[in-house]
Amino acid sequence: MTKVEAIIQVSKLEAVKDALHEVGVEGMTAFEARGHGRQKGHTEFYRGREYTVDLIPKVKLEIVVADEMVEKVVQAITAAARTGKIGDGKIFLSRIDEAIRIRNDERGESVL
């Protein structure tokens, strides 16, 4: 099993969710996140005051999938989240040893 962590633009959440459903991903966890890579902050002046946002709002998705699904999932996310500009986000993959369903102690890939 592999954990896919995707940091994407806020505006792309719905498109990514739809794309993941299409490839058969049924569950995911989404977090409100902030951060920046090469894309830097933003400054706006209002009523003579400066409002600077160093960390840009993003959404972080976490999905654990069976290994054979990983490439499909990555493709779905990149296709739905890509604009081609700086700030589109990142995807990180990591190994997962075990998954347990709390309701009934079920283990393994069937839990996903």
Added chain:
Amino acid sequence: MTTGADVRSELADLYGRESAAIEQEFSVTGEGRTALARRTALVDSMVQRLWNEIIVGSHLGSHSGSNHSDNPNNFALVATGGFGRGWLFPHSDIDLLFLHANDTSENEFKDPIRRFSQELWDLRLKLSPATRNLAECERLDPNNVEFAISLLDCRYLAGDHELFTRLREKAIPRLVGRECQNLIQNLAEITRARHHKFGNTVFHLEPNVKDGPGGLRDYNVANWLALISAMEKLKVWPDDKTLLPVSSQRAFDAALDFQMSVRCFLHFRHGRHDNTLFWEAQDEAAARKIGVSDADITSAADWMRIYFGHVRSVHRVCNQLLEEIPAAWSSLYRQFQGWRSRVASDDFSVVDGLIFLKQAQQSGGLRDPEMLLRLFHFMAEHGLKLSTTTEYKVEQALPALAATPPRGAELWLYLQETLVQPNAADALRAMNALRLLALLLPELKGIEALVVRDFYHRYTVDEHSFLAIENLHRLKESKSEWDQRFAELQSELEQPELLYLALLLHDSGKAVPGENHVEVSLQLTDSCAERLDLDPVDREMVRYLVASHLEMSAAIRRDVFDPSNVKSFAEKVGVPERLKMLCLMTYADIKAVNPEAMTPWKADNLWQLYIAAANYLSRSADERVHTGNNDYGSSLAHLRSLAPVAGKKINVFLEGLPQRYLRIHGASDVLAHAEMAARLRQDGVQLNLKQVRHWYELTLITTDRPFLFASVSGALAAWGMNIVKANAFSNAAGMVVDTFYFTDRFRTLEMNLQEWERLKKTIAAVVKGEADVARMMRDRLKSEKGSGTKVKITTQIEFDDGCSAHSTLVQILTQDRPRLLYRMCSLVSKHECNIEIALIETEGQMAIDVLYLTSGGSKLSADRQAALGQALRDELAAQ
């Protein structure tokens, strides 16, 4: 003789068999009270059996041969808390007190008590034991007030009956007599903390039937407060049938039967001590008609309305007692309430923080709808609660009111005054609880105690709306960084009452199940606006807010830093006042979903979108109307439909005016301005002066000329008027439409009607160059003393050449002061700059002025910008 193992096995059989029978009976009858009584009797019999087996057995064993009775002296077994009351729910704890007369018996029975408790635990009963001697029971432990409270429900089970009688008849009355104030204050504190944990509202979508406000715990608290208070006075146990007023007791009894059944149902359903009424449990309870066997229930929502009806009455009485009883004991509290009683009016008196009708109003005063509306306005203004007798009077007045409910402008007048008061939400809640709100605004009837299920909302729809209103009122006093930031916006609103009305109505459409509640909310808003006879412009604003209340939440889910998103959103909103209201509405609405819903992430995104859109609106004000452009087709068609014969005149008038003009002014204003423009041939200066809400509005239509805006500003200042807002626009034909909004500092216009005409004549003379503004200003200066400034604002001047194709924008932020606009605009004209558009705002002590300037028909050169900037800085540095 039976062995310990035999007894355990016998009791386990008995417990299993009888528990199943109780559950079976409950599944048929749904009667909680009967199930509790059977279960209490079952556990009574088991503990008594164990007592005889272990405690009495041990006693006899250690005193064999001596002349002792079977039951030990100086030691008794007492049921306390819920067990003492006889309310043993299927998975409740069993509160037992091992009561000793002194330390000797305590030492003697230490081991048997351990074995006794062990046996109960082995039988899987959740025992909560306490061991005390009589003297300890009579002392209040400040760290365990709950134990003293649990003694109020004590009940004899076994052992030395005389010892129990000493506890109940002597020790407890003495404890209560001595510690009455402490007990009441602690109980009130614990209860308030518990209510706070549940957001101080009964209206949760998935309520806790025990600990939630209005739940069984509140029932107990109300009884304990009344009992402590009565026992302190009588020095003995009072008759528990007389503790509460008859009307409260009736409502309480019905609520208790219902809630006992519901909690019992939940324990059986969940198989554990879980008192949360989840959605699935609501469905099942409604299908099984738990607690309401004779009611006509068609859905879970119907059943929940009955649930909320019961808990609301318990919560109300509990809160009233929490106000009334501690008041009688605390001198500080009395002092505070004494201070509050000073707010009494001609109609109402205030005693201990509760509102009473004055004698003159007792006989049917509330049948006068105005009096009724004044009552809730008074409540909203002062943050007071209604006394029980006042609530009763309101309820009595409702049938007569229902025949001819107030409506129209009079109702709106009272309602808007109530909505803007700091405690408006509490007043609305009280009106709702007494069924008055739905009587006045039937559009809200459908959302009364309405549960709409989603994963985010925590409260019923009506409570969500009241909470949203409360959220806005609480902004000012909040210490949260975000609240403070949005509080600044709130203080700038011109008509906050419209925002509050929109919040009240925004989810009213949820009463009709379906996909799009906004459409139904809009229909109900139209009906409500008709009922209140709202001014067309106000109606449009409320309608806009209700229609758009989800727009900004959706917009913050897009990239709030993307200029095209900001542009698209800002253009949809159109004008700054709408933007402020929509932003505040979104903030309050999200916050009212649940306490965690407004995360810093969302608040930051909302703020960033707001400031970006506000800046966009200031910087795009000079995009012009071209009547041939299809974008304006619908606006123009609407205007023509209102004035069919004026079609061409309107086209000529609008051509080249900034688009902002059409966003600011409604159709009736535009038509009136076009009429004025058509009269320019007869008289070259057209003026209209009217009083609008808190200020006066002067509209000037004339041909553009140098110093025009400055001169009119100067003339108004010379009359002592304080300009708080102004707009200046010009069309392609060189005609200007300037609007000045001002307050009348010396009440000149209010006190002297003839001065209206004189002011207009002065303005006309100034525009025509027939009056000397500078001289008028000098006269005003001589007669006026300077006033101190409360907040120091540093002047900031910023030029922007990029945001307009034709003009240079200058934004000036500076300390507001008399004649400021005149001084600035005169200087601009002296530098040969023409004011194409002026957007003038005043927020507190800060003047925020945006001017679109041209010089010789073009943008300002860098040199001219530098010179004008320096001149403005010098001028504004001088007082």
